[in-house]
Amino acid sequence: MGRSTFLEAANGLVSRAAQQQGSHRNTGSSLSALLSTLIPIFIVGTVAFLIFLIFRKKFTRIYAPRTYIHTLDRYEQTPKQSPGFLGFTKEFRKLADEFILGHSSFDNYLFLRLFKIMMTISFVGCIITWPVLFPVNATGGGGQSGLDILSFSNVSNHNRYYAHCLIGWVFFSFVMFMISRESLFYAYLRQAYLLSPYSTSLMSSKTVLFTDVPAEYRDEDRLRHVFQEVRYIWIGHDPSSLQDMVEDRDKAVIKLEGAEHKMIAQYVKKRNKKGDAGEWDGDGRQNNHAANIHIDPKDRPTHRTKPLIGKKVDTIDWARGELKHLVPKVAQEQAVQRGGKAEKISAVFIEFNTVRAAQSAYQQIAHQTPLKLQARDIGMKPDMVLWKNLGKSWWLVKILMFASTAVITFLCIFWTIPVAFIGVLTNVSYLTNKLPWLGFINNIPSQILGIVTGLLPVLLLSVLMTLVPIFCQLMAKTFEPTLAAVQLRTQSWYFAFEVIQVFLITTFSSGAASVATQIVQQPTQAPLLLAKNLPKASNFYISYFILFGLMTAALQLLNIVPLLFVLFLGKILDKTPRKMYNRYVSLTGIGWGSFYPKYTNLGVIALAYSCIAPLVLGFATVGFGLLFLAFRYNILFTLGTQVDTKGRAYARALQQLTVGIYVAEICMIGLFAIGASGSIVGVGPLILMIIFLLGTIIWHFQLRSAMQKHIAILPDDLLAEEYRASRLQNSDQEKGLSESEQEDVYKKQQEDSCSSGSAYQIPRTEEHPDAPPTGLVGKIKAFLFPNKFVSAAVIAKHILSPHLARRVRPYTDQEREEAYLHPAVTAEAPVIWIARDKFGLSHQEVMACKEQLGEHVEITDEGARYDDKGSLVWDQDDIREAPLWEDEPDY
Incomplete structure (x- = not known):
């Protein structure tokens, strides 16, 4: 995405500005130093926001296409009115979530929800930590100055470690509760969404992709003998x-x-x-x-x-x-x-009569030989399939996956080498003093030298950071069967890169090479090494949060690349009606594999510093709030969906947030261990935090074990209800009605859905589920006990958009026949x-x-x-x- 490239350049400016401030860590960070970093970026962000306000109504195709290009909306009922300020009109304040779920996508809704969760965690963290840890740190007698007096580094009395330990227990327990609660809510929401009439009427929701199909099973009759309730079968071919x-x-x-x-x-x-x-x-x-x-x-x-x-x-x-x-x-x-004379490959798509049948086939062991006739994916739409990978054998896929993971691991560890080279450019004068043979550099005109040492490193760093997720996606596309799987694989790889390179390596003030050497020589000292460097680096992230949030939010709203196309580039590049049409009807989507890790890493950083430098939580709250507002506007009015992961990217991001808890606990253990080495008083907090770390591991294991299947498959009790409803709704079609008669049945079903207040109450485990409790006490109960007051039935009845009650129109015979054929065969x-x-x-x-x-x-x-x-x-x-x-x- 062009916008991502521009944001990477902006983030390079952010990092450089923050690093300039971070260079004064040893002498403490003053408020004036913080303001000198924030003010320039605030001015840039303000200018970008003002340009957005000026152009917002003039260029509606850029800033509000969903309000009038009604054919881009699957329900053709997108509001025609101009959006209010940041989408906060009365109507959208009330119906924003419902609108996004019904008119945008499940993934877009959850991506926006992630910012709400991280903003809530950061804000509650301020309430928990600030009243206790600010006084404890400020009066700690550590001799620090500036903003460092509010961090752990200013505490010299080991008795005060108990405050950090106990507050850590409280705050981390709250974070674990939030992750558990949100994982449960996601499972319920996923069930309600995927079993809504809209979703269950999609062909993809009842279609399973099988790979490594033995040659003797590449036959429709043989496959129908293995699987029950099969409606249609597409056997893959190689039309290279x-x-x-x-x-x-x-x-x-x-x-x-x-x-x-x-x-x-x-x-x-x-x-x-x-x-x-x-x-x-x-x-x-x-x-x-x-x-x-x-x-x-x-x-x-x-x-x-x-x-x-x-x-x-x-x-x-x-x-x-x-x-x-x-x-x-x-x-x-x-x-x-089409005549079946082409060479068959080891992949088949099978559509079942119901979602229940498809889910059953997805979970069953279909062949007596391991790794044969494997169910690789369910619910993938035809345009999400990577056809070139379907015929690859399981062993080749394993080799490619292992090799790609090894390359990405190498990248995560040794990416500091090109970054270090770029850093050398910023200190050319130091090099010329130490290396006389580079003296010719001093003869370069000052203006050019300023660009080389100032702008060029930022641009090079931005290009390098932009290439990482692109490279990850290219590697994943060599073996994954669908674009959704590519994004999920990229998310895992790129998150590891973000944590290691953007967070941990930046934290080590002594330099990546020396730290890596020390860890290799003394692996047991890794927690102590991290603990010593973490408090000193907090000032960098105090600036980083507000800068990242402000710049990213402003640039997201400005939508700079589409704006440039309208003003300049489109007149140069769009020279035919086809190009003008394609640009007009296409909505930009979010690349989950590259976007989620960047923002999840921010959450990890906020958690890691929560008890060591609690001031970070305040800036994190503001940063996440700005990001929420910007992405909320764009999701409501400008963004589409390019890849559908069925919310799995969000579930993975929730699990990745736990890395922040582990880093924080390990660092606090390291800090307490340093204190314990000089005083017996420090042993108490150390033991307590070790106990809490063990408890965190147990909690995390239990959570993953409990939620593993709920975020991958659908429960049988709700599938039984879906099966009953599907049999009733499809009964007329099973009588052999013509396409025109099926269309009449479809219209009647849509009318019933609109007139019945409970028509979209699928799944349901009760006829009339109670609405979520209201009032302050009721909301607190619903928040604390989601398994009691929130369920799939409640969400389907009271939270999902009524538009999800609408079934998709019946497929014609030709559409069904061509659905999962290779695009080259049907083009x-x-x-x-x-x-x-x-x-x-x-x-x-x-x-x-x-x-x-x-x-x-x-x-x-x-x-x-x-x-x-x-x-x-x-x-x-x-x-x-x-x-x-x-x-x-x-x-």
Whole structure:
């Protein structure tokens, strides 16, 4: 994502500013030093926010596309009104969660909820720690100055360690309760969402992907004998040669459209300069169609078939020739693939009649031989499948996974080498003093040297940090079967990188190399080493939270990359109606694998410093609050969903937050051990914290054990209810109704869903679940006892959006047949779309193309035109009328 790249650059500025402040750790951090770091970033953030306020209503496609591009919403009921300030109008304050769940996605809702959870933890942490630890630290007599007097480093009396220990017990217990509570809430919410009528009516919710299928089981009858309640089976094929032809065909279409645009636009501008005035008729075409327009060969677009050395050809004639050859050839090969004559691969997709049947098949051992006929995924939509990985054997997948993990591990440990090189650039003057042969650097002009030592390191660091998640995704795409699995794998890898490189290595003021050497030589000293360095580094993160939160929030709202495309880049890059249409209808999504780790790592840092430097919690509260506001606005009004993980990324982030608890406890144990070495008084807090660490391990093990299946599969009691409802709703379709009759049944079901207040109360374990308790006491009870006052039935009835009561429209026979076929097998020849001109050249080109290609390819000049200034415009009022619009099914 372009926006992520820009944010990485901003984060590089943040880190550099904070590091400049952190260089004064030994002398303490003053309030003036903190303000000198915050003020410049605050000014930049304020300017970005003001630009957002100015442009917000002017560029609604950038800042509020979900309010008017109704076809992007699966329910076609997105509100048309302009959004209020940050989305906090009365309506959205009341219905924000419901709106996101119903109109955005489950993943988007949970991502936003993560900021609420971390903000709540940080705020409650301030309430717990500040009243006790601030006085204890401030009067600790450690001789610190500035903000360091509020940290653990200012405590010299070992008796005061008991305060830190007991407050740690209280706060960490609260954090563990929050993680447990949220894990339980997620499980209930997941059950309610995935068993809502909308979700259960999706084909993907009842489809399971099996890999490593033995050759004898790549047969539909054999598979139906193994599995029960099978509705449809897609056996995977290897259309590699066909895929190459499809790609060449589509490239020829893009090449032809670009060449036609270049020629027609140039012709229109010439005619306009001559003062020629073509006339549009009522149909938007020049009256006489200006037949037989002659274009000088030197004005026709050309290109070389190979870069530099290829033959120079007329682009339009070449593209038409390619299409004339490829289109029928692709169609012929697709017919062969559909006929089952292609080579089968070891992967099958099986759709079952109900979600219960699909879940049962997903959990069962399907084959007597281990690792054969494995259920790899459930609920994946066709566009989320990585087809090239489906045919890979289990042992090759294991090798690739092991090798990739080894490479990422190496990356996590040794990434300090390129970062250290970049750090060298910031201290060029020091190098020239120590290494005289580098003296020529002093002769470089000061302006250029300032860029090399100031801006260049930041840009290089930003590029390096941006490349890490991209590299992780590329590695994961070599063996994972779906894009969701790629994002989850990237999340695990990138989180480890963030914790090690962004948190731990930064914490070690003595330098990464020396710390690593000491740990290797004396592994048992790792807690002590970390404990000594952690309090000293707290001032860095005090700034880091507010800077990261402010800059990221401002840049998220500003939406800088789409804004640049509207103002400048789009006019340069979007030269055809197709490009303008695709950019207009596409909503940017969040890359879970790269976004979650960055913000989860912030939560880890806040927890690690909570009892050592509690001031960090205050800045963490503000930072998470700003991030929540920014992402809340974008999720409500601008963001879509590119990859659906069914909330699994959120569940993983909750587990990753426990790393912050472990780091905090280990560091406190190290600090108490240092105190215990000089005084018997320090032994008490040390023993208590060790006991609490053991308790944390037991809690974490029990939580993972209890929730492991609940975050992966659905419970049988709710599936039984879904099965009963599905049989009732599908009874008419099982009688062999036609597609039109099924459509009537579907409309009747939708009307019943809208008129019945409990129609979407699936799953339900009781007929009329009570609403969550209200009032202060009731909310406290619901918060403390979620398993008693919150359930899947309660969430389905009182929290889920009513829109989730709507079932998707029935699938046609063709849609079902093509659902999980390789895209190359089903891809039709793209419509060639050029813009209409008032002189008739576009009409002439359309006729010429139809004459040469026949009926194999559709070409049109409707829906886009060149205005009187020769600029390309297209009709955005109703994108359903655009030639490229397709009413694609929601799988």
